[in-house]
Amino acid sequence: MSSDTKSSSPTETVLKTENASVYYGNFRALQGISLDIPKQQITALIGPSGCGKSTLLRCYNRLNDLVKGFRVEGKISYHGQDLYAPEIDPVELRRRIGMVFQKPNPFPKSIYDNIAFGPRLVGYKGDMDDLVERSLKQSALWDEVKDKLKQNGAALSGGQQQRLCIARAIAVQPDVILMDEPCSALDPISTLRIEDLLQELKQHYTIIIVTHNMQQASRVSDMTAFFNVEMTEKGGRVGHLVEYSETQRIFQSPTEKSTQEYVSGRFG
Amino acid sequence: MSAATGNPSSAISQRSATSKTLDTGFILLTRIFAAGVGILLLWIAIIVGIQAIPAIQTFGLGFITSSTWNPVKDIYGAWPHVYGTLVSASIALLLALPVGVGVALFLSEDFLPARIQNILVFVLELLAAIPSVVYGFWGIVVLIPTMRYVGGLLNRTLGWLPLFALPPGQTEVTGPGMHVAGVVLAIMILPIIAAISRDALISVAPELRQAALGLGATRWETILKIMLPAASSGIVGGTMLALGRALGETMAVTMVIGNAKAASTSVLLPASTIASLLANEFAEADGLQLSSLMYTALILFGLTLLVNVLAEVIVRRFRQI
Numbered sequence A: 001m002s003s004d005t006k007s008s009s010p011t012e013t014v015l016k017t018e019n020a021s022v023y024y025g026n027f028r029a030l031q032g033i034s035l036d037i038p039k040q041q042i043t044a045l046i047g048p049s050g051c052g053k054s055t056l057l058r059c060y061n062r063l064n065d066l067v068k069g070f071r072v073e074g075k076i077s078y079h080g081q082d083l084y085a086p087e088i089d090p091v092e093l094r095r096r097i098g099m100v101f102q103k104p105n106p107f108p109k110s111i112y113d114n115i116a117f118g119p120r121l122v123g124y125k126g127d128m129d130d131l132v133e134r135s136l137k138q139s140a141l142w143d144e145v146k147d148k149l150k151q152n153g154a155a156l157s158g159g160q161q162q163r164l165c166i167a168r169a170i171a172v173q174p175d176v177i178l179m180d181e182p183c184s185a186l187d188p189i190s191t192l193r194i195e196d197l198l199q200e201l202k203q204h205y206t207i208i209i210v211t212h213n214m215q216q217a218s219r220v221s222d223m224t225a226f227f228n229v230e231m232t233e234k235g236g237r238v239g240h241l242v243e244y245s246e247t248q249r250i251f252q253s254p255t256e257k258s259t260q261e262y263v264s265g266r267f268g
Numbered sequence B: 001m002s003a004a005t006g007n008p009s010s011a012i013s014q015r016s017a018t019s020k021t022l023d024t025g026f027i028l029l030t031r032i033f034a035a036g037v038g039i040l041l042l043w044i045a046i047i048v049g050i051q052a053i054p055a056i057q058t059f060g061l062g063f064i065t066s067s068t069w070n071p072v073k074d075i076y077g078a079w080p081h082v083y084g085t086l087v088s089a090s091i092a093l094l095l096a097l098p099v100g101v102g103v104a105l106f107l108s109e110d111f112l113p114a115r116i117q118n119i120l121v122f123v124l125e126l127l128a129a130i131p132s133v134v135y136g137f138w139g140i141v142v143l144i145p146t147m148r149y150v151g152g153l154l155n156r157t158l159g160w161l162p163l164f165a166l167p168p169g170q171t172e173v174t175g176p177g178m179h180v181a182g183v184v185l186a187i188m189i190l191p192i193i194a195a196i197s198r199d200a201l202i203s204v205a206p207e208l209r210q211a212a213l214g215l216g217a218t219r220w221e222t223i224l225k226i227m228l229p230a231a232s233s234g235i236v237g238g239t240m241l242a243l244g245r246a247l248g249e250t251m252a253v254t255m256v257i258g259n260a261k262a263a264s265t266s267v268l269l270p271a272s273t274i275a276s277l278l279a280n281e282f283a284e285a286d287g288l289q290l291s292s293l294m295y296t297a298l299i300l301f302g303l304t305l306l307v308n309v310l311a312e313v314i315v316r317r318f319r320q321i
């Protein structure tokens, strides 16, 4: 395992993972992960199904806390603060670290209420109409929905729903946005729109994206982490980080053979 | 598959020959059954309606608001019973809805270990299956003495409200009454509301909960703002079903309501419902009295129909909030 952290860009680290192992009960899903997420960059997590990409992503906003038996060993810190320290309130944390899910999951409420949901939770005092408009504009959905903000969010197309979910996530003005295969349910045109959008969002947010689409990873991300599954002595399967580096490097001259095979599609 | 036969079109017609007859036969069968249900409903309504005709002709719509029920003079009015039906069902709903939804929430979240939770859910479903005469008996033995005390307490503290007043000269709450009926009904419909609401809550897409939590909602914010609204159509549906049951419940109510002939504002006094009236008088009635009973049955029929139609409308409306 080679963690190439040749910091060509002098950006600060937002999320630092040090030798983290993640368990679901007795099952170890991830082992020995060390990985630094740089500020205001797009980091892609790639790797075969079941290697623990979603698991790692959900460690960052502690959404896995809801899973019984879930446990993290090692250290994950957010701006230097231990994420799993007892004084960290996961609710507060999730307001800083937003998430967009694989399947678009708008609330069965109006488009407006979908976006206002997060800000209302924190008692947002500003102009809500303005915030809704800004969020929708940032997620490139405004022009399509500006005349039907009262319409049910679930009545939009899949691509529109996903952009609504992105708008909903950025309305709370998070610091980091986690995206778990945000385009896997979308057509190529919606996918491209969201990829363009990511480049915009990068100006303001740190983004971590899980994707199975190699072109997407190489198109949008600055850094790429390749995960793989390995067999343990006892015959179990555990995910580990194979290689982490600048995207260009992962795709053009990876150090590891398995990375080379995976990104070129010759993966067994 | 088609490679096996040279001519795919003949293969298709061969297969469908048998299965098509089966299909059409099955469709026909289900249609007959479906129509049968409708016809049965209509049939019952017509029979009750025909028998009610003499009373309808004699008393007209005023029957509903008139309070006299006098078999000797052959003058009948349904108001005390209509009133009792509505009030006892309302009390039941008022008590059972918050508790039922609370129980449903408790049993749909992961507050308890899965094993204990499953046992409790099973117990809840068993509660719904207890025969109503058992509830009535339990009401007489346990609830009437308890409610005499609780009713007395209500009368002493809130007696200035007509709802909890006692007639002049009466200081003690006697045994049976509207309040006992209301509580028995509440206990009877509680499992219905809780079980259906729980089903509605656990079938809310888990993605919605994740989305809410991911936005920084607490567990309770998630429950109140996302889970309950998303499950509301099921909860309303279950409530309406329960209300229908409360309106029509006969045995348990007859055993504890006191079967008074007059409507009184106070819930601490004996009362009567349409169903209890029918149970008490049907066996010995004939002529205009029987017809009047049929008329009240028709009113009850209309009430439950109204509740169910209302449920349908509300469920449709809530579905997309």
Ligand SMILES: Nc1ncnc2c1ncn2[C@@H]1O[C@H](COP(=O)(O)OP(=O)(O)OP(=O)(O)O)[C@@H](O)[C@H]1O
Pocket (backbone or CB within 6 Å): A024, A027, A029, A047, A048, A049, A050, A051, A052, A053, A054, A055, A056, A067, A239
């Ligand atoms: N809630 C859970 N409880 C128990 N095991 C889980 C849970 N979630 C995931 N796992 C296990 O952890 C391992 C990693 O799963 P994860 O969902 O993180 O993989 P992934 O890399 O996101 O895969 P995919 O690309 O298919 O989404 C898998 O073996 C999976 O079975």
Ligand SMILES: [Mg+2]
Pocket (backbone or CB within 6 Å): A053, A054, A055, A180, A210
């Ligand atoms: Mg995944």
